[in-house]
Each structure stands twice: as structure tokens, then as C-alpha cells.
Amino acid sequence: MKRFILLTLFLCLGLISLSIESSSAAEKESLPDIEKRLSGDTELSDLLTYAYLSNPSIVSSKKSWQIFIENYRIGKSYPDPQLMTTYFPSPIETRLGPQDWNLTLSQAFPFPGTLGLKGELLESDVQISKLKLDKTVKDIVTAVSSSFYELVYIQKAVEIAMANQKLNQELIQISQNAYAKDRALFYDVSKAQAQTAQIQYDLLLLDELESTEKTNLNTLLNRSPDAKIGRAKGLPTGDVVYSLDEIYNLAMLHQEDILIADETVKRSSASIRLTRFENLPSFKLGLFYAGIGDPDLANPPRDAGDDALGIQFGMNLPLWFSRNDSQKQKALAVKEMATADRAAMVNTTKARISRLWFRLQNSKRLIVLYEKELIPQGLTSIQTAETWFREGEAGFADFLELQATAYNFQLSLERAKADYGKALVQLEQLAGVILDRKKNTPLGDNS
CATH class of the missing domain: 1.20.1600.10 (Outer membrane efflux proteins (OEP))
Structure with missing residues (x-):
């Protein structure tokens, strides 16, 4: 309502x-x-x-x-989502093959109720x-x-x-x-x-x-x-x-x-x-994608060259309680x-x-x-x-x-x-x- x-x-x-x-x-x-x-x-x-x-x-x-x-x-x-890409001039060698580039898409979310206030x-x-x-x-x-x-x-x-x-x-x-x-x-x-x-x-x-x-x-x-x-x-x-x-x-x-x-x-x-x-805390959800090349191996593994996909989750840690207490006291004084x-x-x-x-x-x-x-x-x-x-x-x-x-x-x-x-x-x-x-x-x- x-x-x-x-x-x-x-x-x-x-x-x-x-x-x-x-x-x-x-x-x-x-x-x-x-x-x-x-x-x-x-x-x-x-x-x-x-x-x-x-x-x-x-x-x-x-x-x-x-x-x-x-x-x-x-x-x-909500804040704009972030898109970040990385290209490796010298690819990083992994078990599945060289990592040529990766891509990260993330979105920050405030704690539920914060936007309403x-x-x-x-x-x-x-x-x-x-x-x-x-x-x-x-x-x-x-x-x-x-x-x-x-x-x-x-x-x-x-x-x-x-x-x-x-x-x-x-x-x-x-x-x-x-x-x-x-x-x-x-x-x-x-x-x-x-x-x-x-x-x-x-x-x-x-x-x-x-x-x-x-x-x-x-x-x-x-x-x-x-x-x-x-x-x-x-x-x-x-x-x-x-x-x-x-x-x-x-x-x-x-x-x-x-x-x-x-x-x-x-x-x-x-x-x-x-x-x-x-x-x-506020939170961040992300999607990670890495492009993997073909490995230079005589006997490559069965999943060699498969691109990597991952899900990210993060949160900030509000450890500085004294600062937050000061913000509360400031708000009380303003009222x-x-x-x-x-x-x-x-x-x-x-x-x-x-x-x-x-x-x-x-x-x-x-x-x-x-x-x-x-x-x-x-x-x-x-x-x-x-x-x-x-x-x-x-x-x-x-x-x-x-x-x-x-x-x-x-x-x-x-x-x-x-x-x-x-x-x-x-x-x-x-x-x-x-x-x-x-x-x-x-x-x-x-x-």
C-alpha cells in the first residue's frame, strides 16, 4: 500500500x-x-x-x-552493473589450456530496506x-x-x-x-x-x-x-x-x-x-567467464580448451562501528x-x-x-x-x-x-x- x-x-x-x-x-x-x-x-x-x-x-x-x-x-x-574484461598478452597457462581473456559482470545490491528508506x-x-x-x-x-x-x-x-x-x-x-x-x-x-x-x-x-x-x-x-x-x-x-x-x-x-x-x-x-x-552489509553478485585456448600438450585432458564459467558473491564488512555510531548521533542531532x-x-x-x-x-x-x-x-x-x-x-x-x-x-x-x-x-x-x-x-x- x-x-x-x-x-x-x-x-x-x-x-x-x-x-x-x-x-x-x-x-x-x-x-x-x-x-x-x-x-x-x-x-x-x-x-x-x-x-x-x-x-x-x-x-x-x-x-x-x-x-x-x-x-x-x-x-x-540500483547502481549500474559493472562489466570488466581482461586480455592477457601472455596467456596464463592452466591445466585446460592458456587463458587468453576473461569477462566479469557484477551487480551491487544494498541490504533489503535500504533503498526504501x-x-x-x-x-x-x-x-x-x-x-x-x-x-x-x-x-x-x-x-x-x-x-x-x-x-x-x-x-x-x-x-x-x-x-x-x-x-x-x-x-x-x-x-x-x-x-x-x-x-x-x-x-x-x-x-x-x-x-x-x-x-x-x-x-x-x-x-x-x-x-x-x-x-x-x-x-x-x-x-x-x-x-x-x-x-x-x-x-x-x-x-x-x-x-x-x-x-x-x-x-x-x-x-x-x-x-x-x-x-x-x-x-x-x-x-x-x-x-x-x-x-x-551490502552485497554483490557477479558472473565470471574466462576464454581458454587449446593446450600445447601431447595428451590433453578430455575437457581441454573448455571455457570457464563462475558465479561470484561478495559483501562489504561494516567493521568501523565508531563511524556508524557518529552517523547515528549526527542524525539524532539534526532531528x-x-x-x-x-x-x-x-x-x-x-x-x-x-x-x-x-x-x-x-x-x-x-x-x-x-x-x-x-x-x-x-x-x-x-x-x-x-x-x-x-x-x-x-x-x-x-x-x-x-x-x-x-x-x-x-x-x-x-x-x-x-x-x-x-x-x-x-x-x-x-x-x-x-x-x-x-x-x-x-x-x-x-x-
Whole structure:
């Protein structure tokens, strides 16, 4: 049964590997289509697909996985048989005649059970390589998504800044007219001009940040640094439907670093069992054939000139028990190290989840605060201050101050949305599932 499971597993792995190779041409053909879409409104799904098909780290991890699959096939095989022939320029005289040449064919066999245990080790190597591929995909997904959310923020901030710049130009005109009518101070005019200059600086800074973020995205997609990326289409902020404890449990099931540690412990156990076979012999079976010539005798024996045929059997003698004991102690130490590494990884993962959970909840609170309270209140206050100013019941400085506050509130809202998206995608990569809906579909599954 175990052999059947192993064969089924690696047949599936082989089919997946073949499908990856056979579909590579189709994948490359789809890249130009995505390339065209990236120059217009850019969606996160297109960026992720492009990165999966072209990111060098992912391509390298795929090939590494394939290498370990081939190593399994190689390691499970018997060693090649040996064929040796000897020719004697001066034949050796025997009772039956001169021995002109001989031929030896031999095959080595490990102790029964040794190949099976080596197969377990190689199977673990394949699984670890697959998990590393999934981890690489998740890391790239996180990097691309985080950069995308940052780009969304920057482009939204540019819109807000440009709208406020236009409004500030109007405020400058209003302040100058009010100053001319002694309804505003020169300080008010200067403050309006200073706010406009600050917004112009913000626009310059945002333009450079947008260029930098697009370069970062292009490098993740293995594109030219100055390749065109259009306007990033923002995504709605979904609510997480899992509790913190549920996310902890999901991470234990899906987090690649923990799964790699589990597989390493399993591999170490198989390695310990394999060391027991180091004290057992391996065998060699052979077939010997010697070509015998005719003897130069007056009365040769009846079987003179008959070729010789023999069967060989050999075995190695594992006498150096101290070396074998050291191999066992090494395997035990590796298992203990892997167990400790797993415990450390579990603790580190839970700490990261806790920090990301706080960032996520805090960003969500800020989004609600700005959307539901601060921005509506700020806009209402601006309208009230403008009315009072026109009626001569309030100063122009109050109007300017409220306008600057509303501008900062708008930027802070977009910043909170971007931070929420970043924290969510990082939390999803640790949990291994989409967190805004109850669907246990592991992320980064390449099959």
C-alpha cells in the first residue's frame, strides 16, 4: 500500500511537471496580452499573473522542484552493473589450456530496506522543495500586492493634492480680495500662498514616489524599470471573517516555514532509521567467464580448451562501528535541531500574526473614523466657516486652517486604506487562505 501511495504521489508530481513544461509556450503567449492591459487601467490580478509567469525567483524555484523530483528517480534506482574484461598478452597457462581473456559482470545490491528508506529521504526533499516553491510564490504575491497598494495610495494622493491645489488657488484669490477690502490680514494671504506651495511640493514628491513604486513593480515582474504601468485600480476593503485564534490555527496548517520544519523532522526520523542499516552489509553478485585456448600438450585432458564459467558473491564488512555510531548521533542531532527550529518558527509566526492583526484592526478603525466622522465633519466645518467668513462673522484664517485639516484627513484616509491592504495580504500569506471569506483554499498552490 505504501509503495502504491508513493508511486501515485510522484506520478502526480511528474504530470504536474510535464504540464508546466507543456504550457510554457502558452504562458509566454499570454504575456503580451497582459502587457497591453498594464499600460491602461492596471489590476492587481494582471500583475500577479505576470509575476507568476516571469519572475526569475519563481522560475528558479520551479526548476529546483523539478531537480529534486529527478533526484528521487535517480536515488531509488540500483547502481549500474559493472562489466570488466581482461586480455592477457601472455596467456596464463592452466591445466585446460592458456587463458587468453576473461569477462566479469557484477551487480551491487544494498541490504533489503535500504533503498526504501533512501526513497523516504528523497521524497521529503521533493516535498520541501515544493513547499519552498509555494513560499517563493507567496513572497512574490506579498511584494507585488504591497507595492500595488502603495501605488494606489500615491495615485489617490495625487488626485487629492491636485484638487486641493485648485481650491487653494481660489483661496489665494479670495484672500487677496479680502485683504484689499480690509476683511483679511496680510498673514492670511501669506498662509494661503504657503499652503499652495506645500501642496506643490507634495505633488513633486508624489510624482517621484510614483515613479519609484512603478520601478519596484517592474523589477518584480522582470520588466524594464521604465516599462509603462497605468492607473492602478483600487480594491474594496473586505472585512476579515476569521478570529485571531483561527488565523493562528490556519497558519499552523498552511505556513510554509512551519510545514518545511515538519517535513525536516520527518526526514530526520527516516535518516535515523537509515543509520541502522549502516551496520549491515551490502552485497554483490557477479558472473565470471574466462576464454581458454587449446593446450600445447601431447595428451590433453578430455575437457581441454573448455571455457570457464563462475558465479561470484561478495559483501562489504561494516567493521568501523565508531563511524556508524557518529552517523547515528549526527542524525539524532539534526532531528533535535529541526524540532527546535519548528518551535521557534511557530513562535515567530504567531508574533508576526499578532503584529499584523493589530495593524489591520488599527487601519480599519482609522478608515471608519475618517470616512464616518472626521472627513464629513471637516467638510461641514469648511462650509460653515466659509459662510461665516462671507457674512463677516469669522476670520479667513479659520477657513484656511479647516481647509488644510480636511486635506490632511483625505490623505490620511487613503494612507489607512493602503496600510489595511498591505497588512491583509501579509496576514493572508501567513494564514494560507483568503481571510475575507470562509473558503479554505491555500494560497500559493502551483498545481
